[in-house]
Amino acid sequence: MIKWNWELLAEHDSLLEGPVWTGESLIYNECFDNKTYEYNFTHNKIKLFRDNTYEANGMQFDRNGDLWVCEGGNHSIAKINYKTKFREVIVENYKSKNLNWPNDLAITSDNKIYFSDPNYTKNKKNNQPGENVYLITSNFGGLWNIDPVTFDTKKPNGILLSLDQKTLFVAESPYDEKYNRELRSYEILSNGLLGNYKILHDFGIGRGIDGMTLTSNNLIIATAGFYASGPGPLIYIFDTNGRVLETHEVPSDMPTNCTFGGKNLDTLFVTFGTGKLYKVENTTLTGHLIYPKKSY
Numbered sequence: 001m002i003k004w005n006w007e008l009l010a011e012h013d014s015l016l017e018g019p020v021w022t023g024e025s026l027i028y029n030e031c032f033d034n035k036t037y038e039y040n041f042t043h044n045k046i047k048l049f050r051d052n053t054y055e056a057n058g059m060q061f062d063r064n065g066d067l068w069v070c071e072g073g074n075h076s077i078a079k080i081n082y083k084t085k086f087r088e089v090i091v092e093n094y095k096s097k098n099l100n101w102p103n104d105l106a107i108t109s110d111n112k113i114y115f116s117d118p119n120y121t122k123n124k125k126n127n128q129p130g131e132n133v134y135l136i137t138s139n140f141g142g143l144w145n146i147d148p149v150t151f152d153t154k155k156p157n158g159i160l161l162s163l164d165q166k167t168l169f170v171a172e173s174p175y176d177e178k179y180n181r182e183l184r185s186y187e188i189l190s191n192g193l194l195g196n197y198k199i200l201h202d203f204g205i206g207r208g209i210d211g212m213t214l215t216s217n218n219l220i221i222a223t224a225g226f227y228a229s230g231p232g233p234l235i236y237i238f239d240t241n242g243r244v245l246e247t248h249e250v251p252s253d254m255p256t257n258c259t260f261g262g263k264n265l266d267t268l269f270v271t272f273g274t275g276k277l278y279k280v281e282n283t284t285l286t287g288h289l290i291y292p293k294k295s296y
Contacts, residue, residue, distance in 0.1 A: 002284060004235075006251045009039055009269075009277045010046050016271035017211070018059040020067070021261030022082065023292040026269050028277060029056045031072070039277065041262060050085055054078075058104035058158075058211070058257070061291040062111050070102035070115060075127060077102055077115055077136065091136055091146045098127035099134075104211065104257075106161045106168060109290055112137055112192050114149065114168060116156035131155050133170060135192050149194045150186070154179055158211040158257070162240060163218040163288060168194060169240075171209035171222070181208025183222070183242060200242025206230035211257025216265075216286040219245065223255035223270060235270070237285075252276045260287020 012030045019028040026039040027049050036056060038049040055073030062068060067080040068090075076092035076099065090113075092099060100119040107113050113136040117128065132148040133156050139145060150156065154174040161168060165188065172182045181203040187195035203209070206229045209222045220238040225231060233255050237246040254273030261267050265287040268280045 001246055002282070004248050004280045004283060006278045006280055008251070009044075009279055010037070012037075012275035012277075014275050015256065015273050016275055016277055017057045017256050018070070019257055019259045019269050019271050019277075020059045020061060021259055021265070021269075021287075021289060021292070022061075026259075026261055027059070027067075028269075028271055029053060029059065030275070031055050031057055034073070041267075050080070057102070058115075060105045060107050061289075062107050062113075063109055063291050064111075065291055068105050068107060068113060070105060072101040072103065072120065075099040075101065077105070077113070090144050091134075094128060094134070094146055094148070100127050100131060103156070104158045106159045107290065108161060108165050114159055114161075116153075116159050116170070118155040118157060118173070133159060133168070133194070137192065147193070149192070150197075152197065158209055158222070160212040160214055160220065163214065163216075167240065169200075169212060169220060170197070171212065173208050173210070177205045180204050181206065183209055183220075183238065185240070185242075198242075200240075201236075201238065201244070204230070207254070209236075210255065211271075213257075213259045213268075214288045215260075216288045218288075219285070221258055221268065221285070223250075223258050226254045226273075235268075251278060260285070260289065265289065 014032045036050040054071035058070040100117045103116045105115045133150040157173040158171040168186045170184045183201040184197040186197045207226045209224045212222045222236045225233045235248040252272045252274045258270045
């Protein structure tokens with residue numbers, strides 16, 4: 001196993017999340033400061049990309065190059081035009097009740113959007129009676145439909161599609177110590193709904209997976225753990241059956257999310273709860289993104 005060399009790219013004051021590769025740069029969120037930043041890979045410079053982001057968290061591009069954003073502070077999913085930054089709120093409620101705190105997204109090649117909706121409002125009741133994963137689809141009239149697709153999750157966090165898009169991986173991350181934190185796989189049915197789940201990895205009551213990304217050979221790269229318990233903060237590499245192939249120590253606490261970028265999609269970018277952004281080159285891995293397929 002090759003030892004990874006970590007390079008610090010940025011230090012912010014609070015939690016970073018939602019890194020996505022644009023083809024030439026990386027954009028990521030400083031959630032509680034309501035800002036999205038852009039790191040230019042070629043020039044090694046960072047600039048403000050967008051502010052007033054409603055505590056944006058997870059982000060993903062669809063195959064058309066539109067940016068989908070989980071806006072926890074606005075209880076909504078929004079679509080952003082990357083070039084103009086025009087923002088369109090797509091969904092913000094289900095059955096006339098606000099969503100909880102949209103956290104992460106996974107988008108299929110035919111633009112079905114799955115998102116996780118845990119509740120992070122502390123000491124307040126859920127806006128929704130449950131904490132589920134939802135599916136957003138559009139109909140022929142251009143209207144957006146939203147349907148829950150899990151009814152057995154207590155606090156779903158990171159989600160990820162398999163390479164063949166027949167499986168949705170879900171990080172089940174309940175805070176209650178009565179329940180373990182798990183990496184789950186759900187079969188995606190022909191109508192987009194989900195079948196029963198399998199537990200691929202059980203983290204016990206320690207900090208489980210926060211975010212995930214996929215490699216071109218269908219491996220799951222996951223951020224998990226912290227110094228307070230268990231084996232500490234790590235990057236895990238799983239196969240799709242849940243077997244741990246490798247773990248890599250990280251240079252800061254609470255890794256939150258990750259994605260691949262760079263010219264050949266072989267640079268791994270990782271955000272941290274400590275406000276730090278790092279990259280790792282020469283991981284021997286290549287990322288799989290539905291957009292952009294190639295960076296140049």
